[in-house]
Amino acid sequence: MDRSPILLFFRRMFRRKLVLVAFVVLFVIMLMALLAPWVAPYEPTAIKVIRRLKPPGELNWLGTDEFGRDVFSRIIYGARASLGIGFAVVVVSMTVGTLFGLLAGYFRSLDGVVMRVVDALMALPDILLAIFLVAVLGASAFNVVLALSIVYTPRVVRVVRASTLVIRELPFVEAARALGVSTRRILSVHILLNVASPVLVQATFIFAYAVLAEAGLSFLGAGVPPELPTWGTMIASGQQYADDAFWVVLFPGLAIVLAALSLQIVGDGLRDMLDPKLRKAL
Amino acid sequence: MDKSPLLSIRDLEVRFRTEEGEVTPVRGVTLSVGAGETVALVGESGSGKSVTSLATMGLLPRPAGRVSGGQILFRKRSGETVDLATLPSSDLRKLRGSEIAMIFQEPMTSLNPVLTVGEQIAESVRLHMSLGHAAALKRAEEMLELVEIPNARRRVHEYPHQMSGGMRQRVMIALAMSCNPSLLIADEPTTALDVTIQAQILVLIERLQKELGMGVLFITHNLGVVAEIADRVTVMYAGQVVETGTVGAIFRTPRHPYTSALLNCLPARAQRGEDGRRVVQSIPGSIGPVGDGCAFAPRCSQAADVCRTGSIMLEAEMERSVRCVRWREAFA
Amino acid sequence: MSASPLLAVEGLTKHFGRAPHLVRAVEDVSFHIAPGEVLGLVGESGSGKSTIGRLVLRLIESTAGTIRFEGQDISKLPERQLKFLRRNAQMVFQDPYASLNPRLRVRDIIGEAIDAHRLASGAKRTERIGELLETVGLPASHMSRFPHEFSGGQRQRIGVARALAVEPKLIVADEPVSALDVSVQAQVINLMQDLRQRFGLAMLFISHDLDVVELMCDRIAVLYLGRVMEIGSSEEISQRPRHPYTRALLAASPKADPDAPKIRRMLTGDIPSPMAPPSGCVFRTRCPMATDECARSVPKLRSAGDGHKFACHYDTANDERPAAA
Numbered sequence: 048m049d050r051s052p053i054l055l056f057f058r059r060m061f062r063r064k065l066v067l068v069a070f071v072v073l074f075v076i077m078l079m080a081l082l083a084p085w086v087a088p089y090e091p092t093a094i095k096v097i098r099r100l101k102p103p104g105e106l107n108w109l110g111t112d113e114f115g116r117d118v119f120s121r122i123i124y125g126a127r128a129s130l131g132i133g134f135a136v137v138v139v140s141m142t143v144g145t146l147f148g149l150l151a152g153y154f155r156s157l158d159g160v161v162m163r164v165v166d167a168l169m170a171l172p173d174i175l176l177a178i179f180l181v182a183v184l185g186a187s188a189f190n191v192v193l194a195l196s197i198v199y200t201p202r203v204v205r206v207v208r209a210s211t212l213v214i215r216e217l218p219f220v221e222a223a224r225a226l227g228v229s230t231r232r233i234l235s236v237h238i239l240l241n242v243a244s245p246v247l248v249q250a251t252f253i254f255a256y257a258v259l260a261e262a263g264l265s266f267l268g269a270g271v272p273p274e275l276p277t278w279g280t281m282i283a284s285g286q287q288y289a290d291d292a293f294w295v296v297l298f299p300g301l302a303i304v305l306a307a308l309s310l311q312i313v314g315d316g317l318r319d320m321l322d323p324k325l326r327k328a329l
Numbered sequence: 330m331d332k333s334p335l336l337s338i339r340d341l342e343v344r345f346r347t348e349e350g351e352v353t354p355v356r357g358v359t360l361s362v363g364a365g366e367t368v369a370l371v372g373e374s375g376s377g378k379s380v381t382s383l384a385t386m387g388l389l390p391r392p393a394g395r396v397s398g399g400q401i402l403f404r405k406r407s408g409e410t411v412d413l414a415t416l417p418s419s420d421l422r423k424l425r426g427s428e429i430a431m432i433f434q435e436p437m438t439s440l441n442p443v444l445t446v447g448e449q450i451a452e453s454v455r456l457h458m459s460l461g462h463a464a465a466l467k468r469a470e471e472m473l474e475l476v477e478i479p480n481a482r483r484r485v486h487e488y489p490h491q492m493s494g495g496m497r498q499r500v501m502i503a504l505a506m507s508c509n510p511s512l513l514i515a516d517e518p519t520t521a522l523d524v525t526i527q528a529q530i531l532v533l534i535e536r537l538q539k540e541l542g543m544g545v546l547f548i549t550h551n552l553g554v555v556a557e558i559a560d561r562v563t564v565m566y567a568g569q570v571v572e573t574g575t576v577g578a579i580f581r582t583p584r585h586p587y588t589s590a591l592l593n594c595l596p597a598r599a600q601r602g603e604d605g606r607r608v609v610q611s612i613p614g615s616i617g618p619v620g621d622g623c624a625f626a627p628r629c630s631q632a633a634d635v636c637r638t639g640s641i642m643l644e645a646e647m648e649r650s651v652r653c654v655r656w657r658e659a660f661a
Numbered sequence: 662m663s664a665s666p667l668l669a670v671e672g673l674t675k676h677f678g679r680a681p682h683l684v685r686a687v688e689d690v691s692f693h694i695a696p697g698e699v700l701g702l703v704g705e706s707g708s709g710k711s712t713i714g715r716l717v718l719r720l721i722e723s724t725a726g727t728i729r730f731e732g733q734d735i736s737k738l739p740e741r742q743l744k745f746l747r748r749n750a751q752m753v754f755q756d757p758y759a760s761l762n763p764r765l766r767v768r769d770i771i772g773e774a775i776d777a778h779r780l781a782s783g784a785k786r787t788e789r790i791g792e793l794l795e796t797v798g799l800p801a802s803h804m805s806r807f808p809h810e811f812s813g814g815q816r817q818r819i820g821v822a823r824a825l826a827v828e829p830k831l832i833v834a835d836e837p838v839s840a841l842d843v844s845v846q847a848q849v850i851n852l853m854q855d856l857r858q859r860f861g862l863a864m865l866f867i868s869h870d871l872d873v874v875e876l877m878c879d880r881i882a883v884l885y886l887g888r889v890m891e892i893g894s895s896e897e898i899s900q901r902p903r904h905p906y907t908r909a910l911l912a913a914s915p916k917a918d919p920d921a922p923k924i925r926r927m928l929t930g931d932i933p934s935p936m937a938p939p940s941g942c943v944f945r946t947r948c949p950m951a952t953d954e955c956a957r958s959v960p961k962l963r964s965a966g967d968g969h970k971f972a973c974h975y976d977t978a979n980d981e982r983p984a985a986a
Contacts, residue, residue, distance in 0.1 A: 228777045
């Protein structure tokens, strides 16, 4: 029998080929974003007016934009910002959401208050709430992260609270209480370790949503300032040239679709694998 | 029994595909159930008794599980004998609703929560008899009376969740009886029930079996229930039948060391030790991976070298059979 | 009966929810356990037996009544003053799968008990964990494994080792062998018997299986719908039951003996819901000898001698014994 849980994890995870493909795609995108200065053929901000709006070709694989900047290089650097913002949103919303979810699920007295705030936030459409928040806070990468974190934290709270409610009733938690284990340890070890799986699944979905939402915000002009190349700002500034130079918007658009789709597929794969009921059915 | 038995399972083998490769949870089951007879299939978890019953009913989870060897012969009312293991699934389904009936451990999951119990029984009745809606519902009410549900007229309109576990199991039995089966397969039907309710269900099954002359294959891990209800007993261990005999023979003079050890594990058979304390015997370890020789050998107090090689055959003699090369010496 | 019981429960009551969905899980239950004594709680679903176990350990709050542990009423103490209870009273659970945190190694599962009371640290801690594993019949080397690597019986042993880690005086065992196969069940029963003798443990042994309880326990309390129907020594309860419910329960449990009389007399009807228990004697709706009096007043526990008590209006001593008892 294979004793290594990590190996087993990946073997289960990649039983479905699509999940493997998505995982590889994500890995490549992230690697390129990390190694952007070495991978990108041009500086993302290098303006070459004579080569503006050139179609994809040998010099510029994915063409150039209205300032003659290389679209491929900008997509790679844009991945840094887009995925970076997405990742930051995931980190912030996971941390805050898990904390409040644990508290709401474990202490019934806090449940009412926390969940009413969560309900109120979730009653508003995601993108509208984000636009409103950025409008109030001002457009900057930091504020986009803040706004999207506020938008997605309630989802995490819900997932964590639901799992906590189940786990707190399990005998091993009762056993810990009977032993006189501190509440802090019960929450941070017994419950947190066991909500990790659903939270991880949620994290991949939020990552995907956040990448999409950032693009949406930037496109609407309520996101990061246009100087910073993100996939969203690329489409936003390129849209007026789209009729003559489809590549200016098509390729950043494809990048968004590819990243978001891969994240969702990986998330689905994780969920199928971590849900014992579904796993049995496989 | 002069006639061929109602159900005759011969050398059944079932394989399952799993993540870790193929496993063979059933690898040599031979048993028979005659008309009007109750046969208990006994075993602990991992013995393969439930897989055997699922295979008999054609309910192995597909595509992971399949019958890979042996036969499951069933004698139909028409006198024709069919092999359930190779029967097309549509024919099997027809048979399952009419001549073979089943009841399970958890009735709640086998009943449809959005239909009244009356509607569910009526639906089954109409599948097998050409009755109108009202007549079928009337028949459902009679079925509830048959299984001794009080106020059948009123309860026929209730939903499963409005009933207790015991009542739901009665409904399941009514549903199973509605097509007048000749064989009833009962898979741990009383395991989830309280002991006073279990007693009611056991007496009910016994009564129905006598009245309707059904053959009953009763799968259970509870030896008390076996002694209560069975005519004959088949004991399974690690996917194989290790012993078969009448209930009296099995309990009084078990021949397989496993049967004997299992009976001695019962708290009611605890013996007073030297210090005056009552101690039950136990079997060391647990069902392990199957290798060469007798599967029980690693836990057996009587095991010798001959037990650890080759494959051990089921020795049949009169009404009894035992899969042990040393049973004569072991119980001499 | 010892002069100073380890555990003394008086008038213990637990209601869940509120009207009209009030569940009367435990109603005016009293018993005591002497040091080193094993008391069995027997009953069917809705009898409140598991609730009583959790009330005693203060895992849930009682509605009324007192719980004295070594003379001190612990029923109202705040959690931070319960350290001595947590140190002296432990629990073993039914489900060998859900009672061990699947994400922790055995070392950390047992070590948690040691840490919570600062009993040992460093190499001493590891040594102690190994010793505990060996006490329950597992090799010390298994401490770095995860629960899923063990069989049900082995997990139950780990659960016992965890409870023993604080060297308790009382163990509440909630159906500790019900989820196990017969052959493994016997192993765990014998283990618990041994440990009981070795460490002088007192136990509150909760089970629905009369045979197991009779084997394990010095005394037995029979519960029905949250009330004590009968309490007495194991022998008295199993050989000379006085309450009609105890008799019915004995008669209904199938004997692993084909020569024993078959179940013929049995209780009719269902166990009533604890949300709507019958008036008077809660057992009267299924009792073969119920009269109008039983509907009017709740029978008090009365003595049948030798600490044997039963709660029935009628003196059942001269009745014929139930057929299968």
